[in-house]
Amino acid sequence: MEDIQEEISWFYFSVRGGAPGKLLKINIMNMNKQSKLYSQGMAPFVRTVPIRSRWERIRERPTFEMIENQFVLSFVHRFLECRGATTYFAFCFPFSYEESQEMLAGLDDRFTDADTWVLAETKAQAQNPERTQAIDRYIGTINLPKLDNEDASKLDTPITHEELKKAITDLSNGKAQGRMV
Secondary structure, three states, X not given: OOOOOOOEOOOEEEEEOOOOOOEEEEEEEEEOOXXXXXXXXXXXXXXXXXXXXXXXXXXXXXXEXXXXXXXXXXXXXXXXXXXXXXXXXXXOOOXXXXXXXXXXXXXXXXXXXXXXXXXXXXXXXXXXXXXXXXXXXXXHHOOOOOOOHHHHHXXXXXXXXXXXXXXXXXXXXXXXXXXXX
């Protein structure tokens, strides 16, 4: 077998029993080079069970460096004031299997097979002028989600029906996005 140097792109681990208030420095080695992500504000996620069970980004900006041609990510975390707590760290916001299944079920509830077929068929006919009205009628039936103020503030502007129509008509004729042919 060839000599292959393995590197990781993610991490997920926990620390149990850290002394409340104590500072922990973590160095993660042998990662794929992630300097672009971390230079633009990427930060690992942390949660402490049972007192802060929601995932949040670590408070202090992580540092990174190349040491002997290896990417090393470093960050610090102060243990919360709770004896016996377990603190979890993750590269990005992790989904449990149960959370993933709930999200997929929600998508199944929102989009039927007929919706998917109509979208692909409508897109395939988009270049046909007679179908333009059909596209307009179909897009008018799509109930775009309404965002609460917190989510809306995270976006510059939500997608509009016109942008959705343009995205459909710009796809290659006869092909639905994400479908292999």
